[in-house]
Amino acid sequence: METESRNRMAFLDDELKTLKDEGRLIKLRILEGSQRPVSIIDGKKVVNLTSNNYLGLTTHPKLLSAAKKAIDDYGVGTAAVRTIIGTMDIHQELERRIARFKGTESAIVFQSGFATNVAVCQSLMTHSEDLLISDQLNHASIIDGGRLSKAVRKIYAHKDMKDLESILNSLEARRARRKMIVTDGVFSMDGDIAPLPAIQDLADQYDAFVMVDDAHASGVMGKNGAGTPSHFGLTDRVQIQIGTLSKAIAAIGGYVASSEALREYMVSTARPFLFSSSHPPSVSATCIAALEVLETEPQWVEKLWKNAAFFKEGLKKAGFDTGASETPITPVMVGDTKKATEFSNRLFEEGVFALAINFPTVARGKERLRTIVSAGHTQADLDFALEKFAKVGKALGLI
Numbered sequence: 001m002e003t004e005s006r007n008r009m010a011f012l013d014d015e016l017k018t019l020k021d022e023g024r025l026i027k028l029r030i031l032e033g034s035q036r037p038v039s040i041i042d043g044k045k046v047v048n049l050t051s052n053n054y055l056g057l058t059t060h061p062k063l064l065s066a067a068k069k070a071i072d073d074y075g076v077g078t079a080a081v082r083t084i085i086g087t088m089d090i091h092q093e094l095e096r097r098i099a100r101f102k103g104t105e106s107a108i109v110f111q112s113g114f115a116t117n118v119a120v121c122q123s124l125m126t127h128s129e130d131l132l133i134s135d136q137l138n139h140a141s142i143i144d145g146g147r148l149s150k151a152v153r154k155i156y157a158h159k160d161m162k163d164l165e166s167i168l169n170s171l172e173a174r175r176a177r178r179k180m181i182v183t184d185g186v187f188s189m190d191g192d193i194a195p196l197p198a199i200q201d202l203a204d205q206y207d208a209f210v211m212v213d214d215a216h217a218s219g220v221m222g223k224n225g226a227g228t229p230s231h232f233g234l235t236d237r238v239q240i241q242i243g244t245l246s247k248a249i250a251a252i253g254g255y256v257a258s259s260e261a262l263r264e265y266m267v268s269t270a271r272p273f274l275f276s277s278s279h280p281p282s283v284s285a286t287c288i289a290a291l292e293v294l295e296t297e298p299q300w301v302e303k304l305w306k307n308a309a310f311f312k313e314g315l316k317k318a319g320f321d322t323g324a325s326e327t328p329i330t331p332v333m334v335g336d337t338k339k340a341t342e343f344s345n346r347l348f349e350e351g352v353f354a355l356a357i358n359f360p361t362v363a364r365g366k367e368r369l370r371t372i373v374s375a376g377h378t379q380a381d382l383d384f385a386l387e388k389f390a391k392v393g394k395a396l397g398l399i
């Protein structure tokens, strides 16, 4: 009986074999201790170029003590969804602080950036006469949000404003009930920046609204790290700003910064808000402390960009192709799955962790290592990493 019931899931063996054969079976790397610019990963001390800990806030003393204090003051969890009894004053305080940080009227927090994107697409695009227009390289959570929506979905070629305009100018778009253009602010695999002014101009011209996902721009670009609308001077025009609390902010969560009307609408309609419980209060406290650090300690954003410029320049000088990167996300293009994986493995042995990114996360032929420096990296860390990149890159015939 037991064997028989197990056999009914024997297909998993085939699925796992396929994943393995295609090089897509993921083995988890284990971090010992905290997430730091130099970390212990799988028992080895490595310069960590893989996390989204842009500002090094995962171990900032102000965030640590805020989280600890919140546990004493509020307990460890809420045991409820926001709409029942899972909204504490500290959740509301965080939302007020995010709105101030982003320069918007209002903000609403979700459990993750992923949940936020799903929630917005699903709540706003509710009809087959709605049109969701998305950049080809947008994040998976936007794609899944689109799938859960009722809208017709159109994809424009990456950052291609002619293609975007031809979609907006189509008969279907002109007949649509609502049109939402969605773009990442900073694209997560290439580190290039969305042409937000042109997107917003087209949106205005064709009566569409814009949702920008600043997961990789919040805490990184704009005033005090307020994101791409701030960077481009578009804060008052971009209708919907998405951000994550899981990357530079170093905790967990996502948010929509927008009008009070949108907040009110999301409270009553967003399924992840209605049917999934709220953050532990320590998470809200951590995020509030992080926003305070952004406002009062501008040195971290400055250091991040300084480190990123130095590292990118070093890679280029060594002869590597860093693709279209304009931000701290810096790909090192390889163009072959096996080579990218070997590059990453050899670097790891040498004490540098940079993740190989292969198909289907990026297109075939665009295989790469993806690096993100942190404000917490020292000059010595970066020199060490560059030296190892050059050494392994030469050994593999990449430079």
Ligand SMILES: *Cc1c(COP(=O)(O)O)cnc(C)c1O
Binding pocket: 112, 113, 114, 115, 117, 139, 141, 184, 188, 213, 215, 216, 244, 245, 246, 247, 252, 253, 254
């Ligand atoms: C990481 C990321 C998300 C998901 O954010 P989480 O808070 O980790 O769920 C959403 N959008 C983009 C563009 C991202 O890079």
